[in-house]
Amino acid sequence: MELNSTLEAKDKKLGYILIAPTLIILFLVVIYPLLYAFYISFYNMNVAIPWKGKIFVGFDNYISVIQDISWWKAILRTFYFVIADIVVGIILGLMIALLLNKKLIIKSLIFAIVLFPYVLPPIVNALMWKLIYDSNYGLLNGMLYQFGFISDYIAWLSKTNLAIIMLIIANLWQGTPFAVILFLSGLKSIPLELYEAARIDGSSSWQSFKYITLPLLKPIIYILIVMKTILTFKIFDLIYALTGGGPANTTQVVSMKIYNESFNFLKFGRASAMSYILLGVVTCFVIIYMKLFEEKKETEN
């Protein structure tokens, strides 16, 4: 018994030694920067004025950001992006997953094609869409013109009312496969007997979908809503590569604003405050979702 506990203790010690390098790196690369960013959010810290050093300003950075109208405009733009991504992304993901759940001859090939965008690095995706949207040589203009949908080429990313929609499309193209994977796994876990029983009772396809498929996929829908909110709120690569926040700030989402504050204006204190306010906003959304989903679940139970 004593020998066993000694061996166990030794195993535990070895385990700690082996994971120590990972923990140290995690601390240095994730935890420490997070804590340091929180710390400097209470300071006026402009790295281009190093001789002044950090000046403690308390909550001034937070107040200044909250009073900045351009900040809230960026939040609203990002929120618009998020809603579009959630609504369209989930519907599209579900539709594709339902199709892939059928018996198809070339299902594997279709699945590989559907998944392809998801494996691309975000910046590659952005540059690819930049070429597609090119006003003179882009594929989109070429196709629409050839099929007679447009009479002249359109400068998609130069129009203030279109630029953000084109970005949403580019983001959906890459993000939808993730929803497809989750929905597909959810569909595979639904017992076929339920559909059998429904068919015997005379239910139509739509009724089966409405009363069996959809309710059983709700947990996946909730997960997707939360994850898409978190991921889309911090979208950056696509915006940076395609529009840089233009035209006229119509695609300036909150991450671009933070980027400008830190890397163009070099005001790291204020940029850190922006980051933590963003964290607060996203956390609020997540808490609201969780509460809504819990209430819904209780009602259904």
Place this chain on the structure above:
Amino acid sequence: MRFKSFVLVLVLLVLSFSIFMSVYATDVELNTIEGPGNVPFYLSRFVEFADKTGIKVNLNVIPYGRDAGIKLIASFIAGGEQYDVFLIDCIEVAQYAEAGWVMPVDKWITPDLEKEIVPFAKDGMMFKGHWYGLPYASEWKSFVYNDKMLKNADYTEFPKTWDDVVKYSQKLQDSGVVKYATAFSWAQKESLICDFVAIAASFGGDFFDADLNPLFNKGGAVEALQWMVDSLYKYKIVDLASIMWTEDNVDAAMQSGDIAYQLSWGYPLVRLNDPDKSSILDQAKIGLMPSVDGKHPYTVSGPMGWSISKGTKYPEEAWKFIEFIAGPEGSKVAAIQAGMFSGWKSVLNDPEVQAGVPGLEDMAKQADYIVNRPIVPWYHEFSVMLAEKLHEALTLKKSPQDALNEAIEETLKIKTEYEKATK
């Protein structure tokens, strides 16, 4: 127990090897960072420098040149050792000098160098009386036109006034020579500021006064912005894609023969006559910048140079490098092989350069009509703000006057805030 010993021995070996390498690696190596333009040229010059001096120069290439600034600043904050030498833009000199990131090179500047340098190139490398590098691409934006296209539309001269530009453009478009006569780099970035400064000056507008008070919400500057808006929506002679284009996109459009004129940095005819890059060989020429009355062909300057990081461990070697690549001899090679505009008088007057750089004689006529952007430490914040306001006018969200009035207010706030923060 055995495994523990093994892990301990492995860690000791790795540590010893690292210490050995750092102690015994005595060869001097300089590090620098740049965008993708001119990489083959740089690499060949670095090899020549290494052969001549034994000093190796390592180049870190990033996708977009202006992003080097972020990496450089990160390295400066960390001590400035990561990059020893770097390309500096005139709009960065003031900020980097104030922050103590760039090394003054006064002690190496000889009277001969001072006499040799072109005045606006010197202004680009100096701040508060100190030199912060040697000029490398001492350029301005030239007006480049496709002579063959103009002749196809029965024009024998380039347009001298902005009204001529409209008239010529409309005829070029109506006769099917081009879809759009021109395009500009009007993305919401620094490229837009450069074009605005040039066009505003050609309309007789002022940017800042001697005390750095902004003046661009009156007179010629407002008219210039109004012309820019009209060129897009009223006259329709500028490709609407210009709103999202930077200089590279405009260069590509000119090289492909899609547009008849452009504003271009450096020696544009070196690029436009390169069969690997251009489909309009020997068709392009350089003219003076159009202006409101044909008599004020002002353009914007954008001198860049090579500088030394304050934190470098090898200042002498770094100076040797920048003297090699950006001094008069190096500048001559860069002019002929890479189309870099020299900031040295002897190079500009060199017959070999004049023969090797097409259009240089025409470009030199522009030299008397150049304006600079303000050399102030708060330039970046000002530039981002002004680009936003100009874009609001270019996308019809605001009138030019309203956009510039707001820009003035914001400029004064930025200036005041900086002065307060640095007191």
